[in-house]
Amino acid sequence: MAKIMFIVPYSKYYLNFSWDLIESLVHDGHSVTALAPDSVAEGTLSAVGVRFIQIPLKNTGLNPFYDILSIFHLARIIRNELPDIVSCYSIKPVLYGALAARTIRTTRVFLTVTGLGYVFTGFTWKQRLLTPLVNTWYRLAFQHCERVFFENPDDLHLFNRLGLIQQDKTTILNGSGVNLDKFAMNPKVRSKAPITFILVARIIKDKGIYEYIEAARILKIKYPHVSIQLLGPFDHNPTSISKAQVKEWMNEGVIRYLGETTDVRPYLRSSNVFVLPSYREGTPKSVLEAMAMGLPIVTTDTPGCRETVIHGRNGLLVPVKSSKALADAMEQFILNPYMIEIMGACSREIAEYKYDVFKVNALIKSTMQI
Structure with a gap:
């Protein structure tokens, strides 16, 4: 030994x-x-x-x-x-x-x-x-x-x-x-309105949070009842975002900040689409956990992120640092909610095959x- x-x-x-x-x-x-x-x-x-x-x-x-x-x-x-x-x-x-x-x-x-x-x-x-x-x-x-x-x-x-x-x-x-038993496929139908988007990450610029906020602003004008959520800890990092800034976004009504948690599963279960507009990753664990639980993924066509998504099958890839493209991709799920179940099931299949x-x-x- x-x-x-x-x-x-x-x-x-x-x-x-x-x-x-x-x-x-x-x-x-x-x-x-x-x-x-x-x-x-x-x-x-x-x-x-x-x-x-x-x-x-x-x-x-x-x-x-x-x-x-x-x-x-x-x-x-x-x-x-x-x-x-x-x-x-x-x-x-x-x-x-x-x-x-x-x-x-x-x-x-x-x-x-x-x-x-x-x-x-x-x-x-x-x-x-x-x-x-x-x-x-x-x-x-x-x-x-x-x-x-x-x-x-x-x-x-x-x-x-x-x-x-x-x-x-x-x-x-x-x-x-990802542990496929711990992060089990959610059997709940995911296409019910209002649709909930969630981003789980450290609260730093490099996770694409500013682009996520701007996309939320775009969508809220047309779809005020859509829920756009942010979950994750604040961080000591050169690109960290302040608590005051997040509070300002909440007061604006753009997003709902959920705080920090030791167990993301309840939040993923109550969400429909997972979003991570990161600038670059190794392989984002948060995406793997969302895939295992049957969520479709919207993420950037950038190293580490692009490997998790087959565009059009288990999610959508968008250009990095493009709020407009991100909003357009998120809107696809609002306009075509049937995509949520189909792509979510494919996410689980990819997680089982590739990320066990x-x-x-x-x-x-x-x-x-x-």
């Missing part, structure tokens, strides 16, 4: 994205240690036999002194724990975890690129300044790992084109998968040879 260490950007990541994998590993008899910068999920992890260690790591921002401290701290933990495998997810855990794990030559390192993040999604002076540094760091991290998992082919091709990684060192996953979490986890475990 193997000693496996995970490093993630925040502890709820284990609950939202890696829970089925961790449970499976514990059930198989492996020793699992989970590292994260906060202890919110410590009790839940401990209850299933996972050892938790809190680490000094800031998922956002760039403070060289703190970041160097993070790497040294991670290296010390790895030396003390001597894991057989270190598995890192998201940007800073990937970059810092891989470098820290170099101190133990016998430790096998696996990295998962869950998306490109802030540096690769815009052209501000700060992003342009950081890009060469981040590319160099990725190149170093990838040199000292056994394999890198990507969640969509576009991210892999970009990294390959930039010369950051060799193709034969990579594996593409269908996201983190047990299939995804089987590929991860076979690649790690555990």
Whole structure:
């Protein structure tokens, strides 16, 4: 049996994205240690036999002194724990975890690129300044790992084109998968009026929330009774949206903000169409959960998102950053409500065939040879 260490950007990541994998590993008899910068999920992890260690790591921002401290701290933990495998997810855990794990030559390192993040999604002076540094760091991290998992082919091709990684060192996953039993198909007829649209995401610009709001404004003029909802946590991010801004939208009557939740299923059950106009993703877990529960999807024709939708079958793809196109796509479901059931059933079929979490986890475990 193997000693496996995970490093993630925040502890709820284990609950939202890696829970089925961790449970499976514990059930198989492996020793699992989970590292994260906060202890919110410590009790839940401990209850299933996972050892938790809190680490000094800031998922956002760039403070060289703190970041160097993070790497040294991670290296010390790895030396003390001597894991057989270190598995890192998201940007800073990937970059810092891989470098820290170099101190133990016998430790096998696996990295998962869950998306490109802030540096690769815009052209501000700060992003342009950081890009060469981040590319160099990725190149170093990838040199000292056994394999890198990507969640969509576009991210892999970009990294390959930039010369950051060799193709034969990579594996593409269908996201983190979705538990089809937990997110069961909703048998309720979904075409009843008034139609409810829902977007589930962190409240940041890069999720396409401004475009969603503008599309809502367009639709509300013609269809005032349509419900357009937003669910998700506020976030510390360079593109974060303030609570005051969301309150202003609510006062305007454009959307209904539902707050934050630990269980999205009741909200998905009471909705008809899932919308995510994101600028770029790894593979959005929120979309997979909506698909599993039988919702049609409206999302952008952009990396990570386009893989989840067969245009015209289980949803509609729209150009990124186009409020008008987004409103037009959403309007199709208002004018043709029969599409909701047909496309929703297709979403479930695609989720079963492509995104079953047990299939995804089987590929991860076979690649790690555990």
